Each structure stands twice: as structure tokens, then as C-alpha cells.
Amino acid sequence: MMPELGHYALVLALALGLVQSVAPIIGARTHDAALIRLANSTALMQFAFVAVSFAALVICYVTSDFSVITVFENSHSTMPLIYKFTSVWGNHEGSMLLWVLILSLFGALVAGFGGNLPAALKAHVLAIQSWIACAFYLFILLTSNPFLRLPQTPFEGRDLNPILQDIGLAIHPPLLYLGYVGFSIAFSFAIAALIEGRIDAAWARWVRPWTLTAWIFLTLGIAMGSYWAYYTLGWGGFWFWDPVENASLMPWLAGTALLHSAVVMEKRNALKVWTILLAILTFSLSLIGTFLVRSGVLTSVHAFANDPTRGVFILAILVLFIGGSLALFASRAPALKQGGLFAPVSREGALVFNNLFLTTACLTVIVGTLYPLALEAITGEKISVGAPFFNLTFGPLFVALMFAMPFGPLLAWKRGDLLGVAQRLMSALAIGIVAVAVVFAVEGGQSVLAPFGVGLALYVMVGALIDLLERTGLFRLPLATVRARAAGLPRSAWGTAIAHSGIAISMLGIICAATWGTERIVAVKPKQTISLSGYDLTFEGLVQRPGPNYSAVVGTFTMRSNGAVIGVMEPSKRSFSARGMSTNEAALMTRGASQLYLSLGDANNDGSVAVRLYYKPMVMLIWVGAVVMMLGGALSLSDRRLRVGAPKPAARSTLAPAE
Amino acid sequence: MTRKQRRLVLIGTSLGVLAIAAALVLGALRDSIVFFNSPTDVVEKHQPPGTRMRIGGLVKPGSLQRGDNLLVQFAVTDGKTDIPVRYQGIVPDLFREGQGVVAEGKIEPNGMFAADTVLAKHDERYMPREVVDALKQSGRWQEGEAKGSGSAVR
Numbered sequence: 104m105m106p107e108l109g110h111y112a113l114v115l116a117l118a119l120g121l122v123q124s125v126a127p128i129i130g131a132r133t134h135d136a137a138l139i140r141l142a143n144s145t146a147l148m149q150f151a152f153v154a155v156s157f158a159a160l161v162i163c164y165v166t167s168d169f170s171v172i173t174v175f176e177n178s179h180s181t182m183p184l185i186y187k188f189t190s191v192w193g194n195h196e197g198s199m200l201l202w203v204l205i206l207s208l209f210g211a212l213v214a215g216f217g218g219n220l221p222a223a224l225k226a227h228v229l230a231i232q233s234w235i236a237c238a239f240y241l242f243i244l245l246t247s248n249p250f251l252r253l254p255q256t257p258f259e260g261r262d263l264n265p266i267l268q269d270i271g272l273a274i275h276p277p278l279l280y281l282g283y284v285g286f287s288i289a290f291s292f293a294i295a296a297l298i299e300g301r302i303d304a305a306w307a308r309w310v311r312p313w314t315l316t317a318w319i320f321l322t323l324g325i326a327m328g329s330y331w332a333y334y335t336l337g338w339g340g341f342w343f344w345d346p347v348e349n350a351s352l353m354p355w356l357a358g359t360a361l362l363h364s365a366v367v368m369e370k371r372n373a374l375k376v377w378t379i380l381l382a383i384l385t386f387s388l389s390l391i392g393t394f395l396v397r398s399g400v401l402t403s404v405h406a407f408a409n410d411p412t413r414g415v416f417i418l419a420i421l422v423l424f425i426g427g428s429l430a431l432f433a434s435r436a437p438a439l440k441q442g443g444l445f446a447p448v449s450r451e452g453a454l455v456f457n458n459l460f461l462t463t464a465c466l467t468v469i470v471g472t473l474y475p476l477a478l479e480a481i482t483g484e485k486i487s488v489g490a491p492f493f494n495l496t497f498g499p500l501f502v503a504l505m506f507a508m509p510f511g512p513l514l515a516w517k518r519g520d521l522l523g524v525a526q527r528l529m530s531a532l533a534i535g536i537v538a539v540a541v542v543f544a545v546e547g548g549q550s551v552l553a554p555f556g557v558g559l560a561l562y563v564m565v566g567a568l569i570d571l572l573e574r575t576g577l578f579r580l581p582l583a584t585v586r587a588r589a590a591g592l593p594r595s596a597w598g599t600a601i602a603h604s605g606i607a608i609s610m611l612g613i614i615c616a617a618t619w620g621t622e623r624i625v626a627v628k629p630k631q632t633i634s635l636s637g638y639d640l641t642f643e644g645l646v647q648r649p650g651p652n653y654s655a656v657v658g659t660f661t662m663r664s665n666g667a668v669i670g671v672m673e674p675s676k677r678s679f680s681a682r683g684m685s686t687n688e689a690a691l692m693t694r695g696a697s698q699l700y701l702s703l704g705d706a707n708n709d710g711s712v713a714v715r716l717y718y719k720p721m722v723m724l725i726w727v728g729a730v731v732m733m734l735g736g737a738l739s740l741s742d743r744r745l746r747v748g749a750p751k752p753a754a755r756s757t758l759a760p761a762e
Numbered sequence: 763m764t765r766k767q768r769r770l771v772l773i774g775t776s777l778g779v780l781a782i783a784a785a786l787v788l789g790a791l792r793d794s795i796v797f798f799n800s801p802t803d804v805v806e807k808h809q810p811p812g813t814r815m816r817i818g819g820l821v822k823p824g825s826l827q828r829g830d831n832l833l834v835q836f837a838v839t840d841g842k843t844d845i846p847v848r849y850q851g852i853v854p855d856l857f858r859e860g861q862g863v864v865a866e867g868k869i870e871p872n873g874m875f876a877a878d879t880v881l882a883k884h885d886e887r888y889m890p891r892e893v894v895d896a897l898k899q900s901g902r903w904q905e906g907e908a909k910g911s912g913s914a915v916r
Contacts (some may be wrong), residue, residue, distance in 0.1 A: 296776060336854075391832075447771050459776055463783045470787050475795075485798035487816060488791075496792035624851055626832060672802045676855070685855045703831075704852035713832055 105251040106171050109159025113200075113250075116152035116207065117240040118341055123233035127226035139222050142229040143214045149236065150211035157204045160249055164191050170256040173197060173249045179262035179681050181652040189272040190263040195397060195413070198276060203239045205277075205284045209313075210236065213288060214529035220309060227295035228288075238420045246413045253314035262652070262681035271331030275324060279351060282321025283389040286358055288313040290386035294380045294428055295342070297435040307369035307378065312740055314382075319736040320359045325351050326729030337687035337702040339717040341616070341725060344493045346716045349472040350392035356465035357385040362456045367454050369431030371516060374451070377458070379439070383432060387425040388465075393423050395472070446518040453511035453519070457519055460504040467496040488535035505610070509566025512599050516658060527573070528566055556614040560607045570596065598739025605731030612696070612724025612746075621718045624704075626711040636718040638699060639663045640672065645712060653677040655688075658703050658712060662692060674703045674714070696723040796866060801843040804869065811871045817845060818864040826859050838863060838875070847875045854882040 123145040130138025165187050169175040177194040178187055192198040210232040217225050243249070292310045296302040300388075328351070333341040340346065361381040367374045394417045445451035471488045479485055509531060513524040525532075539558035546554065572578070574596065575588045624637050627642045634640075643659040657675040661668060672690035679685065689702040697720045704713030779794065798816045799807065809815065817838055825837035825844075832851055836859075837844040847865050857863060867877035 391836045444765065444768070447768060447775075455772065456775075459779050463779050466780075467783055467787055474791070485816075487798065488795050491794035492790045495794060496783065496786040499786060500779075624832060687855060707828070715852060 105159045105162050105168065106252060109156040109163070110250040112152045112156040112159065113240060113244060116149050116156065116203075117237060117244065119149045119152065120233045120237040120240060123149065124230055126235055126639045127230045131223040131226040136222070138334065139226045142226055142233075146207075146210040146214035146229050146232070149233070150207040153200075153204050153207040157200055159705045160200060161188060161191050163250075164188065164197075169258070169260050170252050170330065171249075171327045172251045172253055175253060175257055175260050175741070177263050178260040179652055180259060182263065182268065182594075183651050184433075185270070185273065186263060186268045190267070192248075192276050193263050193267045193272055193365060196243070196247045198280075199243050199247050199397070200249055201277065202280055202284060203236060204214060205244065205280045206232070206236050206239065206287060209285060209288050213291075213313075216333065217309075222300060224295055224306075224309075227298055228291045231291040231294045232287060235291070236425065238423070242413075242416050242420065246416050259681075262679060264687045265653070265677065265679040265682060265684050266335065268679075268686075269331065269335060269654075271327065271335065275328045275331055277324075278320050278327055279324030282317050282319075282324050282358075283351070283354060283392060285313065285317025285320060286354060286382075286386040286389050288317070289361060289382040290428070293382035294431065296379060297428075297431050299368040300435060300438055302379065302439055304369050304372045307365045307514055310382065311362070311365045311369060311383045314358065314361055314385075315736055315740045318355070318362055319733050319740070321351070321355050321358060322729055322736065323733050325355060326726050326733075330726050333698075333722075334689055334691060337689055338623075338715060339620075339689070339700045339702075341613075341722070344471070344488075344490050346472045346475075347396050349468050350395045353465055353468055353472070354385055354392060355390040356383060356461050356468065360461040360465070361385050363454045363457050363461075367440070367451050371445065371451055373445060374455070375439050375442055379436065380432060380464075381458070383425075383428045384462075387428070388469075390421050390424060394418060412532065443517075445516070448514070448521045449519040450511065450514045450516045453507065453514050456507055457504065457511060460500055460507075464497050464500040464504070467500065468493070470573050471496065505563050505606070508563055508603055508606070509569070511610070512567075512570045512596075512603075527569060531562050531566035531569055534565050535559060538562075542653065550618065553614055553618040556618075557611065560611040560614065563610070564604045564607035567600045567607065569707075571600045595739045597734045598737075598742065600735070601738060602732045602735025605728045605733075605735055607728070608731055609725050609728025611713065612721050612726075612728060614724065615721035619720045620722075623716045624713070625716075626707060628709070628711045635699075635716050636720075637664060638718070640701070642712075642714075648675070650677060652681065656703070656706075656759050658714070660701060661691070662699070672699070672701050674701045676703050693723065696721045696727070699724050774913055796819040798864075800840045801838055802840055804845055804875075805843050809869055811869050814866075814868055816864055816866045817847075817875060818862070819845075821857070821859050821863050823859045834880075836866060845875050846873070847877050847880075849877040849880050851878050851880075857882040 121440060123142050124264075126138045126145075127142035129135070130141070163171045163174050164178055165184065167174065167178060167180045167187065169178075173194055175198045177190050177197075182190070190197075192201040210229060213225070213228060213232065215218075217228070243761070289310050292306065292313070296306055325348075327473070328348070329341050333339060361378065364374050364378045364381055367380045394414075396414065397417060428491045443451075470491050474488050476490055509528055510521075510524055513527055514521075535558040537558075540556045542554035542557050545549075571589075571592070574592055575585050577585050580588075609694045621636050623633055625633060627633060629642055629644045632639050632641045640660040640662050643661060645656055645658050648655045648657050655675045657673050660672045660674075662670045662672055670692055672692055674690040675686060675688045677686050688701050689700055692699040692701075697718070700717040700719055702715050704715065706712045780794040796814055796816055798818065799809070801817060801819050804815075804817060822837040822839040822844055825835075825846075827835045829835065834849045834851075835846065836849075837846050839845075845891040847867075849865065849867075861882065863874065864881040865877035866879040866881075869876055870876055889914055
């Protein structure tokens with residue numbers, strides 16, 4: 104019953120989606136308020152039906168209904184409940200259902216919270232949102248139906264891929280999809296603006312919160328994916344420049360650029376055409392990411408299965424939406440009126456610089472990701488493009504971007520004073536240069552890049568805070584005044600400073616872990632001790648420990664620092680009999696922001712066991728920085744200016760400095 | 763500055779940045795990409811020793827030897843040609859004789875492949891796509907041998 108119910112609900116959602124794709128547009132043309140209002144109800148009902156469909160699939164998984172093919176192939180009756188639940192999207196079909204669930208959620212949110220949008224704009228946005236939804240409902244129903252049944256019910260399932268039996272599966276995909284799919288709203292707004300041929304600062308004010316929301320989730324989703332890969336793959340890498348990771352990084356870069364260009368549009372009514380193009384490109388990159396990951400053209404842990412019809416179908420969706428939207432852009436964009444003027448050296452200029460470098464960096468990632476695919480299709484040669492390529496291309500562009508970052512928020516709108524800003528940044532520059540010198544001296548001149556990187560990160564961090572410092576008058580004015588000024592400062596100013604320092608924190612973590620990390624790969628016998636970076640680990644022995652659906656070999660290591668016991672590390676290897684696979688569970692010991700990372704290798708005949716031990720200094724900063732970025736975004740989102748419908752802040756608080 | 767001059771500055775800067783990026787990309791593509799070869803390719807193409815590459819195939823049954831200090835030696839085969847591989851370190855969990863493997867490293871003058879990275883397939887249902895293609899080329903692949911060939915290498 105349940106699978107049929109879910110299947111039926113999804114078909115109904117498609118039917119509603121088809122109505123919503125057409126009716127509101129006709130309504131907007133004929134000024135028929137009833138047809139326009141219809142989109143509200145259909146958007147909410149679409150979400151309700153997809154939610155029913157998703158819930159039905161969840162029930163199939165949680166009750167281990169192995170008559171359903173996807174449940175049979177991806178679940179097992181002995182799995183803990185949490186993994187039965189998360190394995191709903193631990194496979195192609197279910198993850199696409201999660202995709203449309205989130206898509207319809209965003210549609211419903213626009214319908215529910217977009218009360219103050221102009222009726223015609225809202226009608227168009229909801230219709231376009233529904234075009235996307237229909238394409239993906241059809242994709243699921245025609246090529247990836249998660250509700251198909253087997254003629255005979257097997258007794259047991261084939262189990263979820265053990266690598267996915269991890270709490271990471273509960274966190275990473277939903278967050279990532281909230282980000283990917285969230286950009287669909289910006290896309291729908293952009294297409295609606297092109298269809299209507301009208302775009303103004305108010306448009307940017309509606310688009311920005313949605314983009315920011317998607318960006319926050321995408322930032323967190325990427326960071327969580329990186330941490331998951333870090334602790335689960337057994338060798339402590341946190342970013343591999345794997346095509347699948349790049350697929351999520353590309354929309355992030357474009358989305359970050361979009362956030363910044365939308366600011367210019369909202370404040371100064373400039374860069375309209377560019378902002379529209381970026382909105383289209385960002386969601387297009389999300390679609391390309393979905394295509395790369397889901398079509399099986401890439402070999403990766405994310406490619407659950409390889410079915411050519413699916414790839415062709417997604418490719419068709421891709422061509423239709425990207426091609427269609429770019430064609431519409433080409434025909435309509437020249438008609439959009441140009442907005443405010445600005446000098447090259449100005450806040451606008453700085454944001455253009457930001458956009459230029461972010462999109463160029465994005466372009467290098469696109470080239471590095473797609474070039475191997477193109478080369479193989481054309482010449483049949485197989486190549487791999489790895490970290491060295493991206494370090495040489497993405498790296499320098501990002502360094503330039505980081506260097507310019509503190510200048511942006513300090514420059515005035517319209518016409519800025521570069522020299523004046525440079526003077527205000529002197530302290531940040533000084534701290535950066537001192538850091539370079541200190542690190543260089545301590546390191547003994549081994550490398551130039553690492554001290555430079557640390558200096559740059561500190562410069563960005565301090566530079567981001569200088570704006571806050573000056574505007575609140577900290578260290579200059581009485582504390583009460585500072586507090587009042589801080590409260591009066593727009594939240595978006597706080598958000599900017601915090602998000603920018605978040606980038607610097609992540610960068611610091613990446614540089615430290617990559618440069619000063621140490622490792623030892625050795626075979627140890629019981630009672631032997633390994634030493635690394637001031638820590639001593641004594642191997643106590645291996646024990647068998649059964650788990651719910653696996654058996655684990657656990658190694659016990661006593662950890663000492665200067666002779667004092669500080670803890671026990673227990674890395675293990677789990678073997679899952681259902682699939683004949685094993686996974687590596689590394690043991691992590693966090694010391695401050697640094698981590699010790701221990702994973703087990705093979706046991707040898709002489710009683711010794713191979714282990715990898717890594718010391719990763721400051722590695723936690725990478726993810727802490729991402730969370731800080733996210734907090735900055737969230738703070739900016741709570742700015743009253745962005746709460747849709749909030750009137751423009753009247754006069755600035757009298758305590759705010761005159762600008 | 764007039765509107766036209768401003769636009770020129772903007773376009774000029776953009777083109778400059780794009781040109782720099784293009785130069786970086788082309789430079790990096792020349793120096794940092796790695797070609798994939800089947801064992802037969804390695805022999806037929808006469809790759810000069812020291813060229814960085816990836817090779818893929820099956821771990822030849824009976825060829826696996828473990829030495830001191832985590833030294834591992836095995837042969838990678840596509841059914842036609844075998845290439846001996848040497849690797850120091852911990853091999854992936856699913857590294858086994860008769861299974862697919864991808865190794866990255868350099869050919870030494872004596873014909874031995876010194877690998878610095880060894881990647882095995884990620885679960886029992888899948889095989890690295892490069893390996894499947896290499897086996898198909900040498901005619902050692904039967905359709906249906908493994909359902910769905912796209913999966914994880916790392």
C-alpha cells in the first residue's frame with residue numbers, strides 16, 4: 104500500500120505542478136486575480152503531496168519493506184534505525200526524491216512568505232519554480248521511480264553501502280541540497296524579471312535573502328561533506344578536488360558572487376544585467392552539479408549507479424533550462440535599463456572586482472572538472488586533473504581575492520579613496536607582515552608559501568574587524584557609547600565582517616594542516632610505542648567487538664603526552680557481511696584546534712598491525728571557519744533591511760558615525 | 763571619467779584577469795595532469811621512464827608479496843600484459859588479488875612501476891571505470907560481469 108500511495112502522491116504533485124506552470128502566467132497576462140492566486144494553493148499542495156510521497160518512502164525504509172526494489176537494494180533489517188532512515192537518500196532514486204522535496208519546499212515558502220511581492224512577479228516566480236519541479240517529477244517518475252516493487256518479496260535486503268552508514272549521511276546531503284536547490288529561487292526571480300522586462304532595487308531586496316539562505320546551507324553542506332570525508336576515508340584528507348566536490352564548489356563560488364552583486368543592485372541600482380546572469384549561472388551550475396553526480400559520467404563514491412537513460416534525461420533538462428534561460432537572457436537583457444554610475448575605485452568597483460575574481464576562479468574549477476570529460480569524449484585519452492592543477496590556477500586567483508577583501512567594506516559607495524582605505528588598513532597589513540616574518544623565522548625559511556599564507560589570513564581577519572572597530576569606536580570611546588553604537592550598527596555590517604573573518608579562519612586551518620601536519624605509517628606490535636609531534640601512543644592490542652550489523656576489529660592505543668596519560672584512541676575496522684565490505688573508522692583526538700588522527704591498516708602474520716598516525720595542527724579551524732561564515736550569513740539575513748516587507752531603516756541612529 | 767571610459771576600464775580589467783587565468787590554466791594543464799594507461803598501453807606506447815601516470819587493471823592472482831616496512835609488490839594485468847608494481851604504505855581496504863586497482867606513480871628504467879598512490883574499488887558491486895575500459899580493450903571483459911560499472915576510486 105505505502106509505495107503505491109507515495110507513487111500516487113508524486114503523480115498528483117506533477118499534475119498540480121503542470122497547472123501551476125501555466126495558470127499563473129495566463130493570470131498575469133489577463134489580470135485574472137483568481138488564476139494568480141491559484142499558484143499559492145498549488146505551490147503549498149505540491150509541497151504537501153511531495154512530503155506525503157517522501158514520508159511513504161521513509162515508512163518503506165523504516166519498516167524494511169523489501170518488496171520495494173530500492174529498499175531491497177539499499178537497506179538491511181539489522182541496520183540501526185537512524186541508518187534505515189538516512190538510507191532513504193543513500194541511493195539515486197531516494198536522493199532525487201529529497202531533491203524535489205526541497206524544491207517544492209522552497210516553492211511553498213515563496214507562496215507562504217512572499218505576501219508582499221508584486222502579484223505578477225510572484226505569479227511568474229511560482230510558475231517558473233514549477234517548471235523546474237515538473238522536469239524533476241518527470242525525471243523521477245520516468246527513470247528513477249523509488250517505489251517500484253519486486254514480484255517476490257526477498258527475506259533480507261542487500262544493505263546500505265557501509266561507507267554511507269554514518270551520521271554524515273544524515274547531515275551532509277540534506278544541507279547540500281538545501282543549498283543547491285535554494286538557488287532555484289534566485290533563478291526563478293531572474294527569469295521572471297526577464298519575462299516581465301522589469302527589474303529594480305526592490306527585486307534585489309527580494310532575491311537577496313533567498314540567495315543568502317541557500318548560500319548558508321551550501322556553505323555548511325560543503326563543510327560537513329569535507330569533514331565527513333576527512334574522518335571516514337582513513338587518511339585525513341579534507342579536500343580532494345574530486346569532480347564531485349567541485350560540483351558543489353562551483354555553485355558556491357557563483358552564489359557568493361551573486362550575493363555580492365545583489366548588494367550593488369539593491370543599494371545602487373547598478374549591475375542589473377550581470378546580477379541576472381549570475382542568478383541564472385548559479386542555478387545552472389547547481390544543475391550541472393546534479394548532472395555530474397547523478398548521471399554516472401564521473402567515477403566517484405557519489406555515483407550510486409550508472410544508467411544511461413538517466414544521464415540523457417538530466418542532460419535534456421540541463422539543455423532545456425540552461426539553454427532556454429540564456430537565450431531568454433540574450434534577447435531580453437539589452438532592454439533592461441542601466442542603473443547608477445560609479446568610479447572604478449568605489450564600493451561598487453570593489454564588488455565588481457570580487458565578482459570578477461570569483462567567477463574567474465569558478466571558471467578554472469569548471470575547466471579542471473570538465474576538461475577530462477571533454478578530452479575523453481573527443482580523443483579517448485583518459486587523464487586525471489588533481490590538486491596540483493587547482494593549486495596552480497584557483498590558488499593565485501583566490502590569493503588576489505583575499506588580498507582585496509578587506510578593502511571592499513571600507514570603500515565608500517560611488518567614489519572611494521583607495522589611499523585612505525590603505526591607511527586605515529595599515530594595522531592589519533602590519534600584523535600580516537609581522538606574522539610572515541615570525542613564521543618565516545620560526546620555520547627557518549623552509550617554505551615561502553606557508554608564512555605568506557598565514558600572514559594573508561591574519562591580514563584578512565584583522566582587516567575584516569577594522570570596519571567594526573572603527574564604527575563602534577572600540578578602544579577610543581567610553582564603553583557605554585561603544586555598546587550603543589554596536590547595537591545601532593546594521594546587522595549586515597556585522598555579518599560581512601564575521602563572514603570575511605570566517606574565510607580567513609578556514610584559510611589558516613588549511614595552511615597549518617597542510618604545511619605542518621606530520622604523519623607516520625608503521626607496523627606496530629602490541630606494547631610498542633609510536634611517537635609523533637610530542638605524543639606517544641602505546642599499542643595495547645586488537646580486540647573483536649560485534650556491532651548491530653557488522654563485526655569490528657578494534658585497536659586500543661593509550662595516548663601519552665610527556666609521560667602523562669591523556670586518553671585512549673580506538674580506531675577500528677568494521678566488516679559488513681551483507682556486502683562483504685569493510686570500512687575504516689579512524690580515531691580522532693582533538694587537542695585545542697589540532698587533531699591526532701589514527702587509522703588501522705592490515706594486520707600482518709607476525710602479530711603486528713599497520714597503522715597510519717597523523718598530527719593535523721589547527722585542522723579544526725577549517726570547519727570552524729565555515730561555521731563562522733555561516734553565522735555571518737545568518738546575521739546578515741536577520742538584518743531588518745532584508746526581512747521582506749520591512750521598510751527601509753529610517754534615519755540612522757544618531758550615534759552612528761556620519762558617513 | 764566618462765561612462766565610456768569607465769566601461770573601458772572595466773572591460774580592460776576583466777580581460778586582463780581572464781588572460782591571466784587562461785595562462786595559469788594552460789600552464790597547469792601542461793604540467794600537472796596525469797594520463798591513464800592500461801598495462802598494454804604502457805608497453806605499446808613506450809612511455810619514457812619517469813613519466814607520471816596512472817595505470818589500471820586487475821591485481822594478478824598470486825602476484826602479491828609483502829615485504830618489510832609495509833612494502834607491497836604486485837602485478838597489474840589487463841589479461842594481455844602484466845606490469846610489476848611496487849608500493850610502500852597501506853593498501854586500501856578492498857585491495858585484493860583478482861580485484862580492480864588503479865595505481866599512480868612512475869615507471870622506473872627497469873620496468874617496475876613505483877606507485878605512490880594505490881586506489882581500489884569502493885564496494886563489491888562496482889569496479890573503477892578505467893579498469894573496466896582497460897579490460898574491455900584487451901577483450902577480457904564480459905558484459906554483465908559487474909552490474910553498473912560507475913563507482914568509486916579513491
